[in-house]
Structures are given as structure tokens and as C-alpha cells.
Amino acid sequence: xxxQEQNVVRRRRLVEIGQEISRLGFVKGTAGNASARASDxxxxxxxxxxxxDMKPNDVVHMxxxxxxxxxxxxxxxxxxxxxxxxxxxxxxEARPEVNAILHTHPPFSTTxxxxxKSLPAIHYLIGxxxxxxVPCAPYRTFGTKELSExxxxxMGSRRAxxxxxxxxxxxxxxxxxxxxxxxxxESLAELYWRACxxxxxxxxxxxxxxxxxxxxxxxxxxxx
Ligand SMILES: [Zn+2]
Numbered sequence: 001x002x003x004q005e006q007n008v009v010r011r012r013r014l015v016e017i018g019q020e021i022s023r024l025g026f027v028k029g030t031a032g033n034a035s036a037r038a039s040d041x042x043x044x045x046x047x048x049x050x051x052x053d054m055k056p057n058d059v060v061h062m063x064x065x066x067x068x069x070x071x072x073x074x075x076x077x078x079x080x081x082x083x084x085x086x087x088x089x090x091x092x093e094a095r096p097e098v099n100a101i102l103h104t105h106p107p108f109s110t111t112x113x114x115x116x117k118s119l120p121a122i123h124y125l126i127g128x129x130x131x132x133x134v135p136c137a138p139y140r141t142f143g144t145k146e147l148s149e150x151x152x153x154x155m156g157s158r159r160a161x162x163x164x165x166x167x168x169x170x171x172x173x174x175x176x177x178x179x180x181x182x183x184x185x186e187s188l189a190e191l192y193w194r195a196c197x198x199x200x201x202x203x204x205x206x207x208x209x210x211x212x213x214x215x216x217x218x219x220x221x222x223x224x
Contacts, residue, residue, distance in 0.1 A: 090148035
């Protein structure tokens with residue numbers, strides 16, 4: 001497939017993912033953002049447009065240095081990239097295996113983030129994040145280089161992290177898996193919230209989580 005055609009497919013997919021996170025209640029209004037790696041940079045959802053109104057040509061094509069690629073798409077639309085594009089770029093630069101990033105404010109995950117709490121291994125499925133917890137990065141002002149650095153450092157080699165007083169970021173090899181991760185993490189955050197409401201959940205120890213993750217690898221389970 002030609003590069004131009006690949007980018008058209010990615011633009012359509014980003015709009016679909018935006019509509020999906022909106023439908024699932026993971027974002028309200030214009031909050032949240034999504035991106036996909038392109039051969040010559042990244043494609044990122046625009047700032048200030050609701051997902052219901054977003055069209056494929058509103059998606060912004062940028063080079064990794066932040067320069068906006070004005071092609072025939074941009075002649076039709078003059079959108080600005082999401083204010084979190086620095087975060088997306090920093091993650092693509094730090095993580096060569098990552099091809100898709102989804103940032104949302106889902107209610108249960110964001111409740112933990114508001115409290116500055118990580119999501120621990122209260123269920124074996126937490127292993128799908130390629131770690132034993134979803135850690136919480138420290139608060140930094142949205143859209144800043146400082147936020148990007150805090151997220152890259154806290155996430156490490158995992159596939160997700162929370163951000164204090166903010167929300168959730170999931171990274172994957174494709175947009176479908178980034179959405180799947182977001183859905184699973186939000187479900188586990190809800191489970192943690194429910195368990196804490198009637199008791200104190202115990203946490204699965206690191207040795208057992210290592211076994212779980214090895215088994216996930218063996219059977220090729222979960223988002224990648
Ligand atoms: Zn946000």
C-alpha cells in the first residue's frame with residue numbers, strides 16, 4: 001500500500017477510535033487524544049473538535065520534530081494538533097515498538113489518578129500491561145515537556161500508566177490494541193474500586209505475576 005493510502009486508513013481509524021472512546025464514556029467533549037505512528041512522523045487527533053464532528057482530514061500529520069505536514073488534506077482543514085502532541089512524540093521516540101497511543105479520562109482509572117494511586121495487581125489480568133501494576137506518573141501541567149518526561153519515565157517498558165490528577169495513557173502496536181488495553185484497564189480500575197468499597201483487596205505477589213506474564217507470552221495473549 002502506498003504511504004499516502006496508509007495514512008488515509010490511519011486517519012479514518014483515528015476518527016473511529018475517537019468516536020468509540022466517546023461512546024464508552026472514556027472522554028467527555030473534546031478531552032483525550034489518539035495518535036498513530038506514520039512512516040515519516042505521526043498522525044494525531046486535532047485540538048478542540050468533538051469526536052462526533054471530527055473528520056479524517058481534521059487529523060494532523062506531523063513530523064517528529066513537530067513540523068506540521070501541509071498536504072492536500074491540510075488544504076481542506078486548518079486544525080491544530082492535540083495539545084498533548086509532545087507526549088505522543090516523546091513516547092514514539094522512547095518506544096520503537098509502539099505504533100499507537102490512546103489518552104483518555106475514563107472515570108474509574110481517573111478516580112485512582114485523582115488520588116495519585118497506582119492500579120495494583122488485584123487481578124491476574126493486570127499482566128497485560130507488561131508489568132505488575134499500572135503506575136501513576138506525577139502531576140505535571142498538561143501539554144508540557146515535563147509531563148512527557150514524567151510519563152515516559154514512569155511507564156518504562158509497560159503498556160500503560162495513569163497520570164496524577166489527569167487520566168490514563170495506553171500504548172500498543174496498533175490502535176485496536178491500544179483501545180483494548182484502555183477498556184481492560186478501566187474494567188480493572190472499576191473492580192479495584194468495588195473491592196475497596198467492601199474490603200481490602202490483597203495484591204498478587206511479583207513471583208506469581210511473573211508466571212502470569214510468562215504464560216501470556218506463551219499463548220500470545222492480550223493486546224501487544
Ligand atoms: Zn488529558
